[in-house]
Amino acid sequence: MKIAVIGGTGLIGSQVVTILNANGHEAVPHSPSTGLDLLTGRGLPEALRGADVLVNLTNSPTFDDASLGFFRSTMDNLLAAATAAGLGHAVILSIVGADEVPGLAYYRAKVLQEDILKSGPVPYSIVRATQFFEFIDAAVSETADEKTVRLPATLVQPIASAEVAEEVAEVSMGHPLHGTRNIAGPDVFALDELGKITLAAHGDHRIVVTDNGAGTFAATPHDALIAKDGAVIAKTTYQEWLAR
Numbered sequence: 001m002k003i004a005v006i007g008g009t010g011l012i013g014s015q016v017v018t019i020l021n022a023n024g025h026e027a028v029p030h031s032p033s034t035g036l037d038l039l040t041g042r043g044l045p046e047a048l049r050g051a052d053v054l055v056n057l058t059n060s061p062t063f064d065d066a067s068l069g070f071f072r073s074t075m076d077n078l079l080a081a082a083t084a085a086g087l088g089h090a091v092i093l094s095i096v097g098a099d100e101v102p103g104l105a106y107y108r109a110k111v112l113q114e115d116i117l118k119s120g121p122v123p124y125s126i127v128r129a130t131q132f133f134e135f136i137d138a139a140v141s142e143t144a145d146e147k148t149v150r151l152p153a154t155l156v157q158p159i160a161s162a163e164v165a166e167e168v169a170e171v172s173m174g175h176p177l178h179g180t181r182n183i184a185g186p187d188v189f190a191l192d193e194l195g196k197i198t199l200a201a202h203g204d205h206r207i208v209v210t211d212n213g214a215g216t217f218a219a220t221p222h223d224a225l226i227a228k229d230g231a232v233i234a235k236t237t238y239q240e241w242l243a244r
């Protein structure tokens, strides 16, 4: 199949392109650096011409209220072009439990992205993943100063981006789910404990202070981000990934 991977130069997108091509498909990465701007629609008809499937792995440049506008405009443009091109399958990547965290603008934006896809005319699949291992450093440093790192005890179940990419590629090669597949890492951590493991692995001697009001994940209900019933559970543990 010919598969247009929008956001195909990003962390997940670049891995998805590699997996799809290794499976005998013709996956083409698209992004602003290749001439496609999903916000304006520039280059979109050309990117979708002759494609059987599109995979949208773009990300908003900010995680604040502006992300709602980003996902609304990009999805409206995408669905209009996909409908015109007669595409048979559109795939997006969202976040496990996003609908349970209305206090975070970015999570509301991901639910909006899902809702636009679900209510559109194009057969679709949604993959929802938990937080990537690659994202943990940013979560830890968000509330850090020179001596301490403040983190809430929010439960998380992080996953290697490589295994998210495998799942997205598998779904993209199959029939539309007309629904959602959840994927999560093998272990549940309290974020403050995960912070301690992460700092120790980096030889960073700062102290982790448990603060349930600190940082992005303070707004998260206790178990909202944990794997739901029926979720695919990935194999790679955080400790294995850190040791690579």
Ligand SMILES: NC(=O)c1ccc[n+]([C@@H]2O[C@H](COP(=O)([O-])OP(=O)(O)OC[C@H]3O[C@@H](n4cnc5c(N)ncnc54)[C@H](OP(=O)(O)O)[C@@H]3O)[C@@H](O)[C@H]2O)c1
Pocket: 006, 007, 008, 009, 010, 011, 012, 013, 030, 031, 032, 033, 034, 036, 037, 038, 039, 057, 058, 059, 060, 093, 094, 095, 096, 110, 128, 129, 130, 131, 132, 135
């Ligand atoms: N981080 C997490 O823990 C997590 C968890 C679950 C789900 N997700 C979701 O996973 C998805 C992919 O994340 P990621 O970390 O792979 O993102 P990323 O590395 O930031 O890559 C984003 C991609 O989007 C492209 N892009 C940005 N603006 C664009 C535009 N206007 N038009 C076309 N392409 C545009 C970028 O192109 P350039 O490289 O040219 O800028 C890049 O290819 C996101 O939707 C995110 O919500 C993330």
